[in-house]
Amino acid sequence: MRLIEVSELRKAYAGRVVVDGVSFSVERGEIFGVLGTNGAGKTTTVECLQGLRSPDSGTISVLGLDPARDTAELRRRVGTQLQDARLPEKLRVREALSLFASFYPNPADIELLLTQLGLDAHRDIAFGKLSGGLRQRLSIALALVGRPELAILDELTTGLDPHARQETWQLVENVRASGVTIVLVTHFMDEAQRLCDRLVLLDQGRVVATGTPAELLAITGQPTLHEAFVALTRG
Ligand SMILES: Nc1ncnc2c1ncn2[C@@H]1O[C@H](COP(=O)(O)OP(=O)(O)OP(=O)(O)O)[C@@H](O)[C@H]1O
Numbered sequence: 404m405r406l407i408e409v410s411e412l413r414k415a416y417a418g419r420v421v422v423d424g425v426s427f428s429v430e431r432g433e434i435f436g437v438l439g440t441n442g443a444g445k446t447t448t449v450e451c452l453q454g455l456r457s458p459d460s461g462t463i464s465v466l467g468l469d470p471a472r473d474t475a476e477l478r479r480r481v482g483t484q485l486q487d488a489r490l491p492e493k494l495r496v497r498e499a500l501s502l503f504a505s506f507y508p509n510p511a512d513i514e515l516l517l518t519q520l521g522l523d524a525h526r527d528i529a530f531g532k533l534s535g536g537l538r539q540r541l542s543i544a545l546a547l548v549g550r551p552e553l554a555i556l557d558e559l560t561t562g563l564d565p566h567a568r569q570e571t572w573q574l575v576e577n578v579r580a581s582g583v584t585i586v587l588v589t590h591f592m593d594e595a596q597r598l599c600d601r602l603v604l605l606d607q608g609r610v611v612a613t614g615t616p617a618e619l620l621a622i623t624g625q626p627t628l629h630e631a632f633v634a635l636t637r638g
Pocket residue numbers: 416417421439440441442443444445446447448
């Protein structure tokens with residue numbers, strides 16, 4: 404079943420078109436990657452999915468809802484981890500989760516979430532004192548606290564060391580195994596190769612390829628997703 408359907412999405416800022424006729428769909432239960440060059444329109448596209456920005460034209464259906472119209476309901480049913488999300492420095496891990504849980508009608512069990520995300524031992528640490536890896540884990544926990552059907556993760560492992568990246572990938576796989584569909588915005592080809600079932604590749608606001616990582620290698624005849632990306636963009 405299709406959880407997201409995007410058709411001919413267009414968005415301009417001050418007359419400059421940054422998303423130019425983008426179409427793709429996401430199936431329930433998959434990890435779907437949104438990849439692309441800098442400024443390709445990835446964040447704008449996922450912001451339209453969340454109802455944070457209004458498209459100029461095109462149609463979007465997320466969980467059968469229109470993000471521009473049904474924003475409040477989507478906010479309850481979609482978990483989002485935003486690029487560079489920051490919290491008050493003194494807010495402790497558990498306090499942050501309790502605060503966010505209070506925004507939802509049927510939140511997740513916070514104790515369970517702390518354990519699942521490896522945050523139990525860090526529950527009393529203030530946000531300002533957390534390492535990059537722990538901040539990232541907390542931001543994923545916050546995206547999951549409302550028991551979402553869909554989680555949107557933007558720049559999941561930017562700035563993390565290789566160990567923290569591996570751990571974060573494992574967490575994301577666990578989240579998917581628990582039944583949550585995931586849209587992952589990433590710059591990292593190794594991350595996409597490891598995690599994504601399918602992906603859309605954007606360049607200058609347009610879709611240049613959609614498919615599984617293996618299909619992208621087959622289309623381009625390249626040995627790695629990194630080389631396929633280079634071959635397909637700015638070409
Ligand atoms: N609020 C805004 N006003 C004007 N221009 C914007 C705004 N937000 C984004 N842009 C521009 O729109 C283009 C697409 O931005 P967007 O953030 O969607 O791309 P992206 O693919 O996520 O980029 P990156 O990989 O660099 O994060 C960029 O050129 C960006 O500078």
